Amino acid sequence: MRLVTLAESGQGSAGIVTGDRVIPLTGVNESLGTTWPTTVLGLLRTGEAAALSGWLRERGGEVLSGIPSIPLEQAQLGPLYHGAVNVWGVGANFREKAANMAVVPPEMEPICFLKPASTMIGPGQAILLPDGAGRITAEAEIGLVIGRTCKHVSPEEAPHVIAGIVLTLDMTAQDVHARNPRFLGRSKSYDTFFSFGPELVGMDEIGDLDALDVQTVLNGSVRYRSCVSDMIYSPWLILSYFSRMMTLYPGDIIMTGTPGSVDIQEGDTAECRVGTLIPLRNPVVQERIRTIL
Structure with missing residues (x-):
């Protein structure tokens, strides 16, 4: 489906x-x-x-x-949904990217972070570059969409608790993170820093998840690509890991890591491509500061 x-x-x-x-x-x-x-x-x-x-x-x-x-x-495709859902991510999960970053994730302990609901946008909506935040990057990832309430899920059980996968773009304020590694969560929490869609694809449409090719694309040019099989932690192990910490609810999304991130500037288009699925594209614009009371 x-x-x-x-x-x-x-x-x-x-x-x-x-x-x-x-x-x-x-x-x-x-x-x-x-x-x-x-x-x-x-x-x-x-x-x-x-x-x-x-x-x-x-x-x-x-x-x-x-x-x-x-x-x-x-068809005019909008955001898949809005709402109070949890969005989790893991860092440095592709072997080549982790090597390039000189990062060695702890054994059986992925680097993880949470993104607030206010970061959520959908296909075609603008990624806003925050004033004064410095260098911003975008990275393509596969997201797992939880299909039913669950906890303490084993990796073997994980495929049975998801509704499907979704393409995602995860944005990061790199200069903020560079000031202090503890600022990882802050660097990923700006409005519009998480895009997902345009479709939710059930596992019956996917076939071999490990064979999926994930591509980070900037202005139509593929900058990074790698297969799910090159992940350090498999998607099912990642889901299991999060489920041991917290109850997962329908609509929650778990990103599984990126083959690489690209610097984005106003006028760019960031894109996630995965196999033959509908690509996820977002334009990049400078945020115009306004007060909301």
């Missing part, structure tokens, strides 16, 4: 991607009399995402063929 959010639908209705077309979930309900939650986060939090995926596997071609759809290339 592949899900997107249609920006032109007002509240952001979920859409099912099938081939080169998108079928709004509101249209599915209207045509078939079903009562699926019509937002991606609603599907996740009610546990209906897994049920919808199973329903589509069993009856997808039969039930969707006659429902009005939108060409994927014409």
Whole structure:
């Protein structure tokens, strides 16, 4: 199953991607009399995402063929969802990047950080460069989207608790972090410093996760790329690690590391590419300071 959010639908209705077309979930309900939650986060939090995926596997071609759809290339795709979800990341998880940084992550103890909900943006939305923050970088990563509430998950159980994967871009204020390693969390917490989307892709669409090629792209040029198999800590080990610390909830996202980061400036476009999935692209602009009361 592949899900997107249609920006032109007002509240952001979920859409099912099938081939080169998108079928709004509101249209599915209207045509078939079903009562699926019509937002991606609603599907996740009610546990209906897994049920919808199973329903589509069993009856997808039969039930969707006659429902009005939108060409994927014409669809306006918005943020998958907004809300109070946890976004976690790990650092220096690709072997080559860790070697270039001269970083040796502790055995069985990934370097981790948390990003606040205010960092979240979606495809096409602007990454804002904070005034006075100095050098800013962007890095492409695969994110694991939690599909059901869980804790103390083993690596073997991890594939069964996720709703799927999502492309992400993680931004960092490098000069802030360079002043003190303890400022890692602060350097990643500015507004718009986490982008994800444009689609949530179920594992039934992925096949071999280890074979996925992750690319950090700047202005259309691939700057870094590496396969998931080159990670120091596998995605399933990372999920298990976080689940031993805290309860994971539907919609939570765990980033799994990047093959490399690029400096970004106003006018740039940062991009995450993974295999044949829809790329995640965000323009970069200088923040115009305004007061919110």
